Amino acid sequence: MAVQKGDLLYAGKAKSVFRTEKEGIYLVEFRDDITAFDGGKKDVLVQKGSLNARVSAFLFGHLEEHGISSHFIGMVDERSMLVRSLAMIPLEVIIRNVAAGSMVRNYPIAEGTPLNPPVLVMDYKDDSRHDPMLNDDLILALKILNATELARVREMALSINRVLVRFFDSLEITLVDFKIEFGKLDDQILLGDEISMDSMRLWDRRTGESLDKDVYRFSKGDVVAVYRRVAEKICQE
Ligand SMILES: Nc1ncnc2c1ncn2[C@@H]1O[C@H](COP(=O)(O)OP(=O)(O)OP(=O)(O)O)[C@@H](O)[C@H]1O
Ligand SMILES: [Mg+2]
Structure with a gap:
């Protein structure tokens, strides 16, 4: 193009x-x-x-x-x-299918615990405030979204999760959790930003190996080699 x-x-x-x-x-x-x-x-x-x-x-x-x-x-x-181009909504919408990361650090739940139904969390996207967690009342009070838009974002996030979980299942990869962002285009809400190894937590179903940014966070190996391997697996489908 x-x-x-x-x-x-x-x-x-x-x-x-x-x-x-x-x-x-x-x-x-x-x-x-x-x-x-x-x-x-x-x-x-x-x-x-x-x-x-x-x-x-x-x-x-x-x-x-x-x-x-x-x-x-x-x-x-x-x-x-x-x-x-979207008017970005300042939310980090996080969908968790398995407990890991900050959920395990902040709450009494063991890493690897399946979450069914999935856990949806929305953080306020603001680095200077360290992306504090919101709830529905706060999102409405801060006028980030109205009630209809909030329901729409939730519904879209859960639909996206259903599609992605099914896709990664077919690759024998567990979609542990991921973060997405939405934006507005006129009166429509669209998925924006990225869905990548930086924004998902992926575990190899057989070996339990991390196939995402945790390899970088916790120095678990050759980040680019892992990203390349998972990218090839995803994109050949
Ligand atoms: N369609 C779009 N229109 C306008 N802005 C977008 C669109 N998609 C993504 N963005 C914005 O572009 C920026 C992408 O940059 P990047 O992800 O590196 O930065 P960041 O989100 O500010 O920082 P970080 O992700 O490291 O916390 C984000 O602010 C994101 O919200
Ligand atoms: Mg970003």
Whole structure:
């Protein structure tokens, strides 16, 4: 897809968002920067950006086939995707199918405990406040969403989870948990941002091995090699 990369709008910790010559269309570039622990650990891992871009593009396509629309339009190059520009909703929507990570650190539950029904948590996306957890009343009080929109976000998040759990099951991978972001386009709510090894927790069903950013967080091995292996598995489907 030919497109003119315009002004840099925003550079986050892992991606940069650029304007394009087309009104309402942004270019999202997945950089090789990787961070963890609220920015406390930082590195540059060559190829990490393109592997995450490829997986995100694939999963947005897979979701689209299952009736879930997102901001994704197409790839420009191996690390850049064109997206519909959204007014992002400042929420990190987290869906957990198995207890792990902060849930295990913060609450009395053992890692690996299956969560059925899945646990949906929404954090306020604000690094300066360390992304504090919200509840429905807080989301309404802060006017982040109205009640109808909140119900819609929940319903979309759970549908996305159902589709992704089924997909990863077929690869013998457990989708332990993942984080997604939504945005508004006129009066529609769309899935935005990314779905990648940086934003999902994936466990190899047979070996229990981490196939995601936990490899980086806890120095469990060669991050790029793991990302490449899982990207190949996901995208060959
Ligand atoms: N379709 C979209 N339109 C507008 N902004 C988007 C869209 N999709 C994603 N974004 C925003 O682009 C930014 C992507 O950058 P990145 O994920 O690196 O930064 P961040 O989310 O601010 O930081 P971090 O993820 O490291 O906490 C995010 O702020 C995200 O909300
Ligand atoms: Mg982000």
